[in-house]
């Protein structure tokens with residue numbers, strides 16, 4: 393492996409929205425496999441600091457944190473520049489940050505549209521664009537965290553589904569555009585981690601039960617299931633690009649209209 397300008401030969405991954413939950417599991421999985429990791433966050437500063445501190449205790453200078461609000465367009469370019477400054481190279485970008493909540497017809501606002509579209513589609517596109525030169529140099533890859541509802545509707549979540557559909561198309565389209573230097577793939581989670589209760593994203597417990605009843609493997613997945621699939625696409629899939637792998641216990645094939 394080539395030693396980079398910082399003198400460190402370990403590969404580097406940036407995972408957006410990775411202070412906690414699924415993003416943090418992706419960070420931990422790749423860190424365990426020897427990667428240096430850049431934890432990006434917006435509000436979850438304590439969680440980001442704590443995760444970085446745990447990982448740096450395991451291996452010095454192996455984890456960095458960067459704050460950026462992806463709603464603020466200028467901060468996307470800053471995030472890309474800071475990532476390259478702190479780590480000196482980039483081998484993989486995981487577009488994981490997202491907002492998710494219902495936008496029932498008759499109640500959806502322009503602010504909801506902007507928030508959901510920007511976090512799930514616009515920001516991943518412009519961050520990918522900003523980091524394409526570095527990923528081209530490293531012959532790296534992009535993994536987009538999509539959703540099985542990018543292709544199958546989730547009632548009362550139309551804007552979210554539309555935004556994830558855009559991210560799904562971005563995966564296919566950039567795979568074509570950035571080949572043969574940068575591979576671009578996606579992971580589409582099913583029911584992995586419910587949104588926190590008492591938040592606008594919360595899903596009623598009876599709906600949770602209905603969803604789980606429709607999973608052929610009869611349980612929810614874990615953040616580690618997503619993390620291992622991301623790691624597979626990054627490390628072990630040199631001939632795969634433009635694909636989105638559903639990690640959903642088989643639910644895609646039984647999906648109705650929740």
Ligand SMILES: NC(=O)c1ccc[n+]([C@@H]2O[C@H](COP(=O)([O-])OP(=O)(O)OC[C@H]3O[C@@H](n4cnc5c(N)ncnc54)[C@H](OP(=O)(O)O)[C@@H]3O)[C@@H](O)[C@H]2O)c1
Pocket residue numbers: 408409410411412413414415432433434435436437460461462463487488489490491492511537538539540580581582583584585586587
């Ligand atoms: N959880 C599931 O079961 C499930 C199912 C299907 C798909 N997915 C997808 O899998 C991914 C991870 O899921 P998750 O449930 O772990 O996600 P999450 O907790 O809902 O969100 C991840 C992070 O995104 C960050 N974020 C949101 N808006 C941002 C903005 N404008 N700027 C910067 N950061 C922003 C937040 O960071 P801060 O906390 O630092 O503000 C948040 O912690 C998402 O793409 C999600 O759509 C998850």
